Each structure stands twice: as C-alpha cells, then as structure tokens.
Amino acid sequence: MTVLALDNVSKSFGPIEVLHGVDLALEPGEVHALIGENGAGKSTIMKILGGFLDPTSGQILLDGEPVHFASGPEAEAQGIVVIHQEFNLASDLTVAANVFLGREIGGWRLDHAAMRDATAALLKRLDTRIDPDARIRDLSVPDRQMVEIAKALSRKARVLIMDEPSAVLTHREVGALYAQIDRLRAEGVAILYCSHRLDEVAYLADRITVLRDGRVVRQALRGELTEDGMATAMVGRELQDFYPPKGQPGDQPALEVRGLTVPSRVRDVSFTLRRGEVLGIAGLVGSGRTELAEGLVGLRPSTGNIRVEGREVAIRSLRDAFAAGLAYLTEDRKEAGLLLDKGLRENLTLATLERFGGWRLDTRAEDAALERATREFDIRAPRRDMPAGKLSGGNQQKLLLAKVMLPDPGIILIDEPTRGIDVGTKRQIYAFIRKLAAEGRSLIVISSEMTEVIGLADRVLVMREGRLAGELAGADMTEDSIVRLAMGVTGEAA
Numbered sequence: 001m002t003v004l005a006l007d008n009v010s011k012s013f014g015p016i017e018v019l020h021g022v023d024l025a026l027e028p029g030e031v032h033a034l035i036g037e038n039g040a041g042k043s044t045i046m047k048i049l050g051g052f053l054d055p056t057s058g059q060i061l062l063d064g065e066p067v068h069f070a071s072g073p074e075a076e077a078q079g080i081v082v083i084h085q086e087f088n089l090a091s092d093l094t095v096a097a098n099v100f101l102g103r104e105i106g107g108w109r110l111d112h113a114a115m116r117d118a119t120a121a122l123l124k125r126l127d128t129r130i131d132p133d134a135r136i137r138d139l140s141v142p143d144r145q146m147v148e149i150a151k152a153l154s155r156k157a158r159v160l161i162m163d164e165p166s167a168v169l170t171h172r173e174v175g176a177l178y179a180q181i182d183r184l185r186a187e188g189v190a191i192l193y194c195s196h197r198l199d200e201v202a203y204l205a206d207r208i209t210v211l212r213d214g215r216v217v218r219q220a221l222r223g224e225l226t227e228d229g230m231a232t233a234m235v236g237r238e239l240q241d242f243y244p245p246k247g248q249p250g251d252q253p254a255l256e257v258r259g260l261t262v263p264s265r266v267r268d269v270s271f272t273l274r275r276g277e278v279l280g281i282a283g284l285v286g287s288g289r290t291e292l293a294e295g296l297v298g299l300r301p302s303t304g305n306i307r308v309e310g311r312e313v314a315i316r317s318l319r320d321a322f323a324a325g326l327a328y329l330t331e332d333r334k335e336a337g338l339l340l341d342k343g344l345r346e347n348l349t350l351a352t353l354e355r356f357g358g359w360r361l362d363t364r365a366e367d368a369a370l371e372r373a374t375r376e377f378d379i380r381a382p383r384r385d386m387p388a389g390k391l392s393g394g395n396q397q398k399l400l401l402a403k404v405m406l407p408d409p410g411i412i413l414i415d416e417p418t419r420g421i422d423v424g425t426k427r428q429i430y431a432f433i434r435k436l437a438a439e440g441r442s443l444i445v446i447s448s449e450m451t452e453v454i455g456l457a458d459r460v461l462v463m464r465e466g467r468l469a470g471e472l473a474g475a476d477m478t479e480d481s482i483v484r485l486a487m488g489v490t491g492e493a494a
Contacts, residue, residue, distance in 0.1 A: 003026050003062070003159055005025040006060060007061055010057045011048065017056075017214065020213075022211075022215070023216065026191075026192055028190050032206065033209070035210055037425065039394075040213065041213075051072045052082075079155075080161070081159070082152075083148050083160070083162045085164045094136075099147065099150055100119070119154075122154055123146070125180065126173075141332065153180065159190045160191045162194065165195075167196075167420050168419070170284065174200075198230050201227075201230065202225075202230075210233040234424070243456060244430055249458055250275040255326075257271050257272070263301065268304075269467065276438070279457060280445050281447075282460055282482050282486065283462055285448065290446065296413065298315045306324075322351070325409050326412075327411070329415060331446070337403075340388050341388075342387060344370055345363075349369060351403060377432065380395055393421055398432075411442045412436060412442075412444070416448065417445060430456060445457060454477050
C-alpha cells in the first residue's frame with residue numbers, strides 16, 4: 001500500500017503557479033528518484049511532503065487518507081523525515097546534541113552519555129570517524145552532511161526524503177550512504193531521493209519521476225531510462241556536445257607557481273598556467289586541491305613564488321589577488337560566496353564597491369552592472385531585489401560567477417563549478433568557462449567529477465596528500481589515469 005502520495009497537487013506563489021497537477025506515490029521498501037533541472041519544482045514537492053508548505057490545490061495522502069501537516073515537526077511525528085540540502089545544524093553544539101536536538105534523552109536532567117553512545121552507534125553505521133563530542137563548526141562540509149544523515153537515521157522514519165545527500169561526500173562516504181539506503185529499503189522505508197547525479201539515480205532508484213517546469217513529464221521503473229534518456233526528459237531536448245570544443249591555449253605563461261606550500265595542507269607545488277588555458281585540478285577529497293587555490297589567492301597563509309604575466313607578486317589577501325588579476329570562485333557559494341539575505345545587486349558589487357562611488361554609492365551604475373550581468377550570464381530571477389538565497393542553485397552559481405568576473409580578472413580559479421546544479425545549467429557553466437578561455441583569460445578548474453575535469457580541461461594536474469602527483473594531457477586524460485595518480489597506484493591495471 002502506498003505510504004505517502006500527492007494527488008493532483010498544484011502550488012502557486014502569488015499569481016505564479018510552480019506545480020501543475022502533480023501525482024507522486026511513495027511505496028514501502030522503494031527508492032523513488034525525483035529528478036529535474038533547478039526550478040523544475042523538486043524542492044517545492046519535498047517541502048509539501050515534509051509539511052513545510054501547503055498545496056494550493058490537490059491532496060496529500062498518508063496511508064491512503066487525506067492529511068494536512070501544519071508544520072515540519074508534525075509531519076516528522078508521522079514518520080516523514082527530510083534531509084535538507086541546506087544543513088539544519090546548530091554550529092555551536094556538539095554532534096550528539098544536534099542529533100538529539102528537540103528529542104533529548106532524559107527528563108529535567110539530560111542523559112548526555114546515552115545520547116553520545118547512541119550517536120556513536122549511528123556514526124559507526126555510516127562508517128565515519130566523526131567524534132560525537134566535536135562541535136559542528138569544527139567539522140568539514142562532508143562531515144556535516146554525515147551528521148545530517150545520522151540525525152535522520154535516528155528518527156526511525158517511515159518515509160525518508162533525501163535532497164542531494166551525496167553532493168559533498170567522498171567516495172567512501174557515498175558507499176556508506178548507499179549501504180544505509182539498501183538497509184532502509186529492506187526494512188520497508190519509503191525513500192524519495194533527489195539528485196543531480198544521474199549515474200547514482202540509475203544505480204539506486206526503483207522508480208523515477210522526471211519533472212520539467214512544474215509538471216511530471218515522465219515516470220519509469222528501474223532500467224527503463226538510461227542516463228541520456230533522463231537528461232533528455234529533464235531538458236526536453238537531445239543533449240549533444242555537452243562539453244564545448246576545446247580551444248588552443250597560447251604559449252605565453254599567465255601564472256607561474258613555484259614551491260607553493262600551505263602549512264599542514266600543501267607541500268612544494270609547482271606548475272605553469274598558460275594564457276587561454278583551462279587547467280583542471282583533480283584528486284580525492286582532502287588531497288589539498290581547495291587549500292592550494294586558497295593559498296594562491298591569499299585566503300590561507302602560504303610560501304613560495306608566484307609570477308603573473310612574468311611579474312613576481314606577493315599575495316597575502318584576497319585584495320592582493322584582485323590587484324594581481326586573480327579571482328576565486330569558492331566551492332561553498334552559500335556560506336562563503338554569497339550573502340543569501342541580500343539582493344542580487346548587493347551581492348554582485350560587494351567585492352568592487354570602490355568602482356561604484358566613495359562614501360555614497362552610485363546605485364544607478366550598480367543597476368546597470370546587474371543588468372549586464374543578468375544578460376551575459378543568463379541569471380534568471382523574478383525580481384532583481386529578491387534575496388540571493390531565494391534563487392535556484394544554478395542561478396546562485398551564475399550570480400557568483402558574474403560577481404568574480406566584475407573586476408575583469410585575467411586568471412580565474414573555480415572550485416567545484418557545478419556542484420548541486422542541474423544538467424542544463426551545467427552546460428551553460430561549461431560554455432561560460434570556455435568563452436572566458438577563448439577571450440584569452442586563463443582558468444583553473446577544481447572538480448570532484450572526473451568526467452567534468454576531462455571534458456573541460458586542456459591539461460589536468462592530480463593532487464595527492466598535499467602534493468602534485470602528476471600531470472596528464474591529451475589522450476592520457478582518462479578516469480583510470482586520474483584515479484591511479486590520486487590513489488598512488490603504480491603499474492598496469494590488472
């Protein structure tokens with residue numbers, strides 16, 4: 001019997017209808033994947049199922065009977081648990097305190113030992129070494145995601161709604177997540193799984209629902225849709241030439257790095273970036289890729305020699321990097337890249353305010369800059385004054401790209417350019433990157449997706465344990481070669 005369902009559900013925000021007569025059924029012991037481009041309506045569906053939004057019309061059915069959830073906690077009391085893409089954790093509390101927040105063990109005197117032991121058991125199930133006594137603020141992004149998953153597992157859900165749960169996890173952590181999904185499926189839990197990773201949808205899902213523009217355009221059982229078929233259904237057209245053609249970099253060095261060292265993170269890394277080149281940096285999570293980029297742009301203390309266009313520069317801060325013609329697009333657009341409660345204009349011009357006046361800002365010039373940016377980077381927003389946090393993930397990423405390009409840098413470092421972004425917007429981002437290279441700019445692209453690195457880059461540097469493990473170019477840029485260098489494997493494949 002169906003556990004949870006939407007029956008002809010529509011949802012409007014003011015005059016704008018974002019869901020149109022959606023039917024969706026979640027069955028016990030089944031992984032149901034919900035896929036679609038950013039803005040297709042996936043988040044709205046998850047919020048309605050989880051009690052965070054009411055449908056404008058149609059019904060929510062629980063065990064076949066109409067139900068109304070007044071809030072998320074009320075839905076959770078019925079066994080419907082949501083793992084949000086945005087972390088819902090208290091930074092100053094411990095891992096154990098977060099897992100049991102609102103459901104503490106004990107009466108007037110909390111049983112901290114019992115909560116710690118239960119949290120440790122959950123984390124052991126997830127094959128992670130996170131300390132239950134660690135503060136959330138001291139954890140990495142992947143570790144915070146594992147805490148969110150542990151918190152959800154502690155709720156003993158009948159229905160588990162998972163929004164991009166693997167987006168920031170390492171390969172080992174993804175394996176642990178898949179093992180838990182298999183375990184929950186065997187226990188009869190109904191799972192709604194939202195992901196932009198079509199390979200994992202093909203691997204995990206028993207049933208797939210494809211959304212486009214707020215409508216269900218395709219439903220299929222396991223094996224009925226290939227990854228290409230999923231992508232085509234999502235965007236409504238055939239996907240051809242997903243990665244733009246590569247250009248021909250010049251011979252002149254744009255950036256020369258010699259002996260760059262970031263204490264405890266990166267050791268003695270040297271490389272050259274040519275003008276008009278896209279240089280990929282690959283490696284396992286924790287290999288030092290992000291720390292290398294942060295050291296280059298002054299976000300981390302570093303030593304070594306850096307030359308830009310043949311001129312030695314000293315970069316001790318992000319302002320120094322801007323002055324030298326370097327720009328950095330962070331991997332964490334929500335915490336480090338954008339002010340989510342501010343409008344598009346404020347976010348776009350924040351790093352270059354001196355260009356828009358002194359003690360009094362020229363808002364007309366700012367508006368003109370925003371107009372150009374929205375046109376050039378195809379930033380889609382109902383209103384220009386809306387908070388950046390209300391944009392879809394893809395439009396947030398395009399706004400961040402427009403922001404780092406506003407100072408007109410010659411060298412751009414982009415960390416995880418398409419994390420959490422749908423297939424259609426990925427293609428746009430790839431086109432933007434190649435357009436910048438064709439203009440003679442030089443780019444460093446850090447990515448955990450090997451196909452992305454191979455598809456975009458002219459050359460690939462592979463990091464391992466803070467050091468440069470090797471360089472690949474041309475036909476040598478293969479997933480097998482990258483993995484071998486990243487893991488320190490030598491010799492021929494068996």
